[in-house]
Amino acid sequence: MAELTTVARPYAEAVYSLASEAQRLDQWSEALRWLAAMVQNPEVAEYAANPKHTAQEVEALMLEVLGERADGEVKNFVRTLIENSRLTLLPQIAHQFELLKAQAEGAVDATVETAFPLSEEQKTELVQTLSKKYGRAVRLDVRENADLIGGVRVLVGDDVIDASVRGKLHAMAASLKN
Structure with a gap:
């Protein structure tokens, strides 16, 4: 990875550099x-990987689905990726682009795993708490994970804040072994 x-x-x-310069x-x-x-x-993915399809056919498919989102620069970018056999990198490229964008905006992304759905009030409180802790605006990505049993697990960059029941049980088990 x-x-x-x-x-x-x-x-x-x-x-990112191109988009930033053009304010797009x-x-x-x-x-x-x-x-x-x-x-x-x-x-x-199967269509793009099939050697029966030319690079032009793959490009046409991608640009057709993109529709009006594909201006000249996007078309050139897709063409470059196809020519260099880098089309499969798009998820990573998109992720890296979003990280650069968030950094420029002074924001940080936080992934929140929770055993139960969070109310809007809880999300707002969590955003405020994390914003205060990191000194930056926080964008939440909330996901449900029943394996946590209860509580939340927050990932911000390399930081992990585990306030889940499962995490506390693991910590308790580890301390009892020592």
């Missing part, structure tokens, strides 16, 4: 999300 990220980073940085970060963000979703679709 680290190798894919390493190969994807220069593409993401180049796209949101448009590029949307186009990259669509492109990443397309290559993760099994049918599209």
Whole structure:
């Protein structure tokens, strides 16, 4: 996985630079999300990997699905990825692009795993608490994970805040073994 990220980073940085200069970060963000979703679709992935289809056919498919999101720069980007056999990197490129965008906006992404759905009030309180802790705006990605039993587990960059029942049980078991 680290190798894919390493190969994807220069593409993401180049796209970010281009989008930033043109003040089109949101448009590029949307186009990259669509492109990443397309290559993760099994049918599209199979079509793109099939040697019976030419690079032009794969490009035409990608651009047809993108529709109006595909301006000249996006078309050139897709063409470059296809020519360099890097189409499968799109999910990593999109992720790296979003990280660069968040960094420029002074925001940080937080993934929150919770055993039960959070109310809007709880989400707001969590955003405020995390914003205060990290000194930056926080964007939440909330996911349900019944394995946690209760509580939440928050991932912000490399930081993990485990306030789940499962995490506390593991910590208790580890301390009892010592």
